Amino acid sequence: MAATALYYAKTGVMVENSYADLRDKAMDVFLERSAQVPLEGLQFFNKETADTLAFKGTTWSNVLNHPRRLSDTDPRSFDQPAPGYDFSGTIITYSNAVAITDTMEKTDRSGKVRSMMSGLPDSGRSFIEYGCADVINNAGTTAGSDGSYGFADDHYHEDARAGTWSNTESAGALTSTTFDTMRLNMKKRKNEKGFPMGINLVSLVVPLDKETKAREISRADKIPETSTNAPWVWTGVNVIPWRYITSTTAFYGWGDLPPAMWGLHYVVLTEPTISKLAFPSATYPHVKAGWEIYMQVDWVMSQLKNMHRNAGA
Amino acid sequence: MAALTPVNPAWVRNTGGAFLERKTHLVDGEAVWYAGAFLKQKIADGLLYEASTSAASGVAADAITHIALSDLTAQTVDTTLVEVGVVTAEDIFEINSKSAAVTRASNGASYGLDVTSHLHTIDTTNATHRVLRVVQPTWAERDFQDNSADTLARVMVRVLAAAIDAQAA
Numbered sequence: 001m002a003a004t005a006l007y008y009a010k011t012g013v014m015v016e017n018s019y020a021d022l023r024d025k026a027m028d029v030f031l032e033r034s035a036q037v038p039l040e041g042l043q044f045f046n047k048e049t050a051d052t053l054a055f056k057g058t059t060w061s062n063v064l065n066h067p068r069r070l071s072d073t074d075p076r077s078f079d080q081p082a083p084g085y086d087f088s089g090t091i092i093t094y095s096n097a098v099a100i101t102d103t104m105e106k107t108d109r110s111g112k113v114r115s116m117m118s119g120l121p122d123s124g125r126s127f128i129e130y131g132c133a134d135v136i137n138n139a140g141t142t143a144g145s146d147g148s149y150g151f152a153d154d155h156y157h158e159d160a161r162a163g164t165w166s167n168t169e170s171a172g173a174l175t176s177t178t179f180d181t182m183r184l185n186m187k188k189r190k191n192e193k194g195f196p197m198g199i200n201l202v203s204l205v206v207p208l209d210k211e212t213k214a215r216e217i218s219r220a221d222k223i224p225e226t227s228t229n230a231p232w233v234w235t236g237v238n239v240i241p242w243r244y245i246t247s248t249t250a251f252y253g254w255g256d257l258p259p260a261m262w263g264l265h266y267v268v269l270t271e272p273t274i275s276k277l278a279f280p281s282a283t284y285p286h287v288k289a290g291w292e293i294y295m296q297v298d299w300v301m302s303q304l305k306n307m308h309r310n311a312g313a
Numbered sequence: 314m315a316a317l318t319p320v321n322p323a324w325v326r327n328t329g330g331a332f333l334e335r336k337t338h339l340v341d342g343e344a345v346w347y348a349g350a351f352l353k354q355k356i357a358d359g360l361l362y363e364a365s366t367s368a369a370s371g372v373a374a375d376a377i378t379h380i381a382l383s384d385l386t387a388q389t390v391d392t393t394l395v396e397v398g399v400v401t402a403e404d405i406f407e408i409n410s411k412s413a414a415v416t417r418a419s420n421g422a423s424y425g426l427d428v429t430s431h432l433h434t435i436d437t438t439n440a441t442h443r444v445l446r447v448v449q450p451t452w453a454e455r456d457f458q459d460n461s462a463d464t465l466a467r468v469m470v471r472v473l474a475a476a477i478d479a480q481a482a
Binding site for chain 1: 318456457
């Protein structure tokens with residue numbers, strides 16, 4: 001039997017019509033259903049502060065070529081770091097508000113109607129998490145600052161002399177082998193002058209469908225999926241399940257580069273802010289109280305240098 | 314051995330110890346180039362054009378007088394001023410070979426310039442229309458990063474005075 005749909009009057013401001021149970025004198029207990037927003041994606045984003053609605057950024061470098069053989073009496077040879085790619089975003093204003101009426105509060109038996117408005121911060125947190133995940137979910141088909149897709153095998157180095165670099169793996173299901181290939185490829189990555197850049201995979205980021213396999217890889221002491229007794233040397237790799245990832249097969253390697261090189265930017269003009277609305281007002285003297293969450297933010301992808309993706313299978 | 318990724322020439326040093334001189338010049342309205350491209354100033358109109366693959370029987374059409382400091386898209390008019398570097402016979406540039414490795418046998422030899430899709434390289438197979446004189450392969454003065462077995466190898470060159478002084482028609 002299908003569950004009965006629970007309809008309620010969506011009137012914007014919370015009115016007594018929508019919450020008959022809260023006015024029921026026979027009710028013994030009122031239990032809270034809270035949002036419980038898991039915060040998982042924001043840790044991968046470097047927070048930037050915007051000054052205008054059109055945000056723009058670039059990168060700079062101090063990476064130089066190797067020294068040359070020169071005699072003391074030779075004129076000096078000069079070298080210079082490469083310029084960077086620029087990236088931009090458009091700050092968008094977001095808002096959400098809740099309010100209750102006088103009658104709603106007066107007829108309430110639960111004493112919880114004010115607490116029912118306390119979900120605004122979680123509304124913002126959830127929104128920000130979705131914004132973060134949206135960048136990664138679409139990075140395989142969205143161009144970054146260098147013109148290549150976020151995850152691609154044809155990223156041009158800032159100094160074209162060093163050719164291209166890749167942060168996408170040959171698609172294959174998460175196993176100890178595909179994990180180890182990703183770890184190796186990350187460690188082999190070269191910088192913009194073609195020298196080793198010193199990145200190491202420190203975390204395996206997975207959708208929930210791959211969490212079990214990821215934890216097997218993290219906790220095994222013998223090479224998983226084999227019948228040999230050869231030791232598995234990557235025991236202990238950090239596993240980060242990410243609920244907001246839409247793929248059920250992809251997995252991601254997260255490196256140890258400094259935040260400025262992550263390539264993921266959470267750009268803020270106005271921090272998510274909770275404000276009390278001016279109720280009761282002259283026009284609405286019986287709207288008892290209201291609150292608003294307000295933010296002006298954007299999520300921008302430049303070059304995902306700290307992340308590799310395997311689309312999985 | 315590595316196949317290097319070719320890019321446009323880069324100024325490295327001046328044997329007199331001077332820096333690259335920069336001047337502002339009018340450019341041809343149809344001209345298109347990328348930063349580091351060699352340029353030539355034509356005497357017919359005084360405008361700057363991208364240098365071309367060395368193929369003329371004389372050096373005039375193969376002149377190299379300036380080097381681009383930034384990318385240029387077609388301006389459609391001949392009144393655009395662009396800052397460029399002034400090439401002298403004392404400037405030493407690093408340029409990729411068009412194809413092959415570069416051996417010590419190229420030291421002191423002169424070759425033509427190749428321009429393909431605005432990418433400027435030295436064509437060590439073209440000893441007929443000479444505009445660049447090899448000082449030495451870069452591998453001879455920069456260890457580890459450059460190797461004698463590299464293809465499309467980096468080469469240190471001067472621009473021949475004949476190309477600098479040529480009056481491109």
